[in-house]
Amino acid sequence: MSDATRDRILARLQGAPRRETPRPEMPPPLAPDADRGARIARLKALMEAMRAEVHEVAAAQWLPRLQELLRKRSLQTLVYAPETSIGAALRAAWEEDSSGLPALVPYDRPVEAFKETLFEADAAITTAAGALADVGALVLRPDAQEPRLMSLVPPVHIALLAADQIYPSLGDAMRAGRWSEDMPTNLLLVSGPSKTADIELTLAFGVHGPKELIVLLLE
Amino acid sequence: MAPETFEQSAERALADAQLRKNFAFAMGSFILKRQAVFSDVEETERLRTLGNAIKQRALSRLPELLQQLEAACTRNGIRVHWAETTAIANRIVLEIVESHAASRVVKGKSMVSEEMHLNAFLGSHGIDAIETDLGEFIIQLNGEKPSHIIVPAIHKNKAQIAAIFHEKVPGAPYTEEVAELNAIARRTLRRRFYEAGIGLSGVNFAVAETGTLCLVENEGNGRMCTTVPAVHIAVMGLEKVVEKLEDLPPLLRLLTGSATGQLVTTYVNLITSPRREGEKDGPREVHLVILDNGRSRIYQDPQLRQTLLCVRCGTCLNHCPVYTRIGGHAYGFVYPGPIGKVLTPQVEGLEKAGELAFASSLCGACEEVCPVKIPLPALLRRLRDESYSAAPDGAAVPGRGCRQNLAERLAWKGWEILNTHPRLNRLVTALLGKVGDCLPLGGPLERWTRYRSEPVFADRSLQRRVREEGIPDE
Numbered sequence: 280m281s282d283a284t285r286d287r288i289l290a291r292l293q294g295a296p297r298r299e300t301p302r303p304e305m306p307p308p309l310a311p312d313a314d315r316g317a318r319i320a321r322l323k324a325l326m327e328a329m330r331a332e333v334h335e336v337a338a339a340q341w342l343p344r345l346q347e348l349l350r351k352r353s354l355q356t357l358v359y360a361p362e363t364s365i366g367a368a369l370r371a372a373w374e375e376d377s378s379g380l381p382a383l384v385p386y387d388r389p390v391e392a393f394k395e396t397l398f399e400a401d402a403a404i405t406t407a408a409g410a411l412a413d414v415g416a417l418v419l420r421p422d423a424q425e426p427r428l429m430s431l432v433p434p435v436h437i438a439l440l441a442a443d444q445i446y447p448s449l450g451d452a453m454r455a456g457r458w459s460e461d462m463p464t465n466l467l468l469v470s471g472p473s474k475t476a477d478i479e480l481t482l483a484f485g486v487h488g489p490k491e492l493i494v495l496l497l498e
Numbered sequence: 499m500a501p502e503t504f505e506q507s508a509e510r511a512l513a514d515a516q517l518r519k520n521f522a523f524a525m526g527s528f529i530l531k532r533q534a535v536f537s538d539v540e541e542t543e544r545l546r547t548l549g550n551a552i553k554q555r556a557l558s559r560l561p562e563l564l565q566q567l568e569a570a571c572t573r574n575g576i577r578v579h580w581a582e583t584t585a586i587a588n589r590i591v592l593e594i595v596e597s598h599a600a601s602r603v604v605k606g607k608s609m610v611s612e613e614m615h616l617n618a619f620l621g622s623h624g625i626d627a628i629e630t631d632l633g634e635f636i637i638q639l640n641g642e643k644p645s646h647i648i649v650p651a652i653h654k655n656k657a658q659i660a661a662i663f664h665e666k667v668p669g670a671p672y673t674e675e676v677a678e679l680n681a682i683a684r685r686t687l688r689r690r691f692y693e694a695g696i697g698l699s700g701v702n703f704a705v706a707e708t709g710t711l712c713l714v715e716n717e718g719n720g721r722m723c724t725t726v727p728a729v730h731i732a733v734m735g736l737e738k739v740v741e742k743l744e745d746l747p748p749l750l751r752l753l754t755g756s757a758t759g760q761l762v763t764t765y766v767n768l769i770t771s772p773r774r775e776g777e778k779d780g781p782r783e784v785h786l787v788i789l790d791n792g793r794s795r796i797y798q799d800p801q802l803r804q805t806l807l808c809v810r811c812g813t814c815l816n817h818c819p820v821y822t823r824i825g826g827h828a829y830g831f832v833y834p835g836p837i838g839k840v841l842t843p844q845v846e847g848l849e850k851a852g853e854l855a856f857a858s859s860l861c862g863a864c865e866e867v868c869p870v871k872i873p874l875p876a877l878l879r880r881l882r883d884e885s886y887s888a889a890p891d892g893a894a895v896p897g898r899g900c901r902q903n904l905a906e907r908l909a910w911k912g913w914e915i916l917n918t919h920p921r922l923n924r925l926v927t928a929l930l931g932k933v934g935d936c937l938p939l940g941g942p943l944e945r946w947t948r949y950r951s952e953p954v955f956a957d958r959s960l961q962r963r964v965r966e967e968g969i970p971d972e
Contacts, residue, residue, distance in 0.1 A: 288582060292797055297800075300554050302741070390778055416762050427725050428725060428726065431718060431725060454744075458708075459707055462709075464772070464774055466768040467768065468765065469764065470761075470765075474764055477649055479524070479655055479656050480523075480652075483680045487687065487691070487722055
């Protein structure tokens with residue numbers, strides 16, 4: 280049935296009078312900040328306006344900074360990706376000193392066997408594949424090691440972003456990363472914690488996704 | 499009982515002071531928010547021109563792009579289904595749900611699913627369709643339809659919503675605190691996401707090049723519906739396909755800027771395949787249902803085809819002097835406001851919904867703000883013409899000529915005679931100058947004068963004054 284339906288719909292469309300219009304030329308980036316510092320500043324300002332926390336930190340110092348941020352919050356669990364280099368670094372740091380820190384919970388099996396743990400977790404930490412300065416958003420590319428739900432289900436999402444990965448715009452990120460040649464299962468832009476304005480247009484944060492988004496911006 | 503006409507429901511909405519207040523406030527805020535992100539007029543104009551060109555290009559290659567999309571999705575492991583009507587689309591969704599023996603579906607916001615009346619259909623087959631967008635959740639609790647395509651519960655204020663939650667959500671206290679109302683929805687729906695076997699969503703853009711479905715949202719419920727359950731079903735109108743991934747950046751900016759005045763939504767979700775080997779989460783099956791429902795007929799007419807450029811941002815609603823005063827429910831159909839007035843009569847037919855094309859002052863505000871430059875007033879006039887057209891049927895719009903009637907035909911014939919016969923014209927204008935103001939205003943004229951001042955006839959016609967003042971006839 281579906282094939283006949285499909286063919287009928289397509290035949291109707293093909294039978295319509297039409298003339299192919301040319302592909303429009305894509306404009307140059309909207310915020311062509313060549314200056315790295317300006318890109319960082321814009322990303323930070325826009326994401327903070329959307330209630331994300333952005334912490335600039337030297338690449339070698341991210342673990343102590345993370346631990347400091349975690350100690351300020353009384354969290355029980357932190358979901359992490361055990362097979363990544365970040366995962367190994369976290370384990371090593373926690374072995375050294377885990378006082379006042381949430382327990383590390385590896386996302387190490389299919390969600391079917393991990394769902395309950397995940398839905399009860401307080402936080403999760405992932406990498407960001409990049410960021411967009413013009414609109415203020417992270418680019419996330421979840422994969423086998425870093426599953427999709429880490430950045431969605433726990434109330435606190437912590438993302439590690441390398442400052443070198445901040446692109447002027449989405450178009451730039453697409454071109455630089457050759458996205459069209461190899462799209463992952465799921466690719467996301469995330470500009471802050473989840474929010475809604477469905478009641479009287481009053482902005483409220485933390486509806487279904489994370490209530491807090493913490494970005495560690497690694498220099 | 500005959501269903502209420504548009505005129506009757508508009509009257510009723512206009513008399514509802516609370517409703518008018520809710521809409522006036524919300525639409526006013528939306529207008530300001532949009533202005534703030536589109537403050538550079540020239541840049542905005544360039545962006546709108548680009549948006550129009552991208553969508554025009556996609557429409558000009560629509561059948562090819564749909565085939566390319568199908569091939570790319572299939573390659574990626576997304577199963578593609580085609581539906582000519584909403585009944586068939588509903589049937590396809592039901593079959594997928596039943597094949598998984600599921601009794602519950604969690605839904606992200608989707609106007610196409612509203613167009614399908616999917617919730618009622620699934621309900622009649624014993625399947626619970628749960629709306630998870632906060633606005634949709636509110637109106638579903640109260641058994642209502644969306645009144646706006648972006649903010650479906652905008653006709654309710656927080657006191658009304660507080661009462662609905664208190665009454666309909668077990669254990670919910672009465673509170674007008676927006677943060678607490680959100681927390682109630684979060685608690686209630688988390689459980690649903692956790693348990694659901696099937697998630698359903700709409701699609702904002704489908705990229706033919708890569709077979710990618712693009713969804714935008716702020717709450718995270720859309721991501722929940724498309725990521726947690728083992729099966730994800732996406733439904734889309736066939737006009738949602740775009741050619742390339744690089745078409746997305748300008749379209750996304752136009753969509754979110756126009757819809758909510760945001761530079762970007764909290765989440766832009768690009769879905770290209772179900773869970774791959776070795777991945778730990780994501781749906782194991784992704785289905786894409788491509789719905790026609792009259793769109794391929796609209797496509798036949800080069801002018802009316804522009805209806806299909808629409809990205810469903812809702813900004814034409816926010817700027818419409820009619821919509822902002824009567825709200826969405828008065829239109830009586832799924833899509834309200836200017837785009838609804840253009841789309842609905844073409845899908846439902848002019849007999850059933852043609853009245854909507856007349857519910858406009860043709861002020862042009864909608865066209866001025868449309869992110870893809872749909873000439874909405876011209877399309878409204880075209881539909882009005884179609885309603886009165888004497889041309890043979892079989893054309894693009896069903897119900898063509900349904901408004902033809904003898905009285906109007908005679909009136910216009912009389913007008914024509916009066917204006918092509920100078921002596922008769924002189925006689926009648928002289929007569930009207932004397933007695934015109936005493937004519938009874940009953941009958942068909944009353945419909946005009948009920949809300950407008952009645953015309954005053956001049957003592958002397960323009961023609962007579964010209965003659966008397968000796969202005970030469972050239």
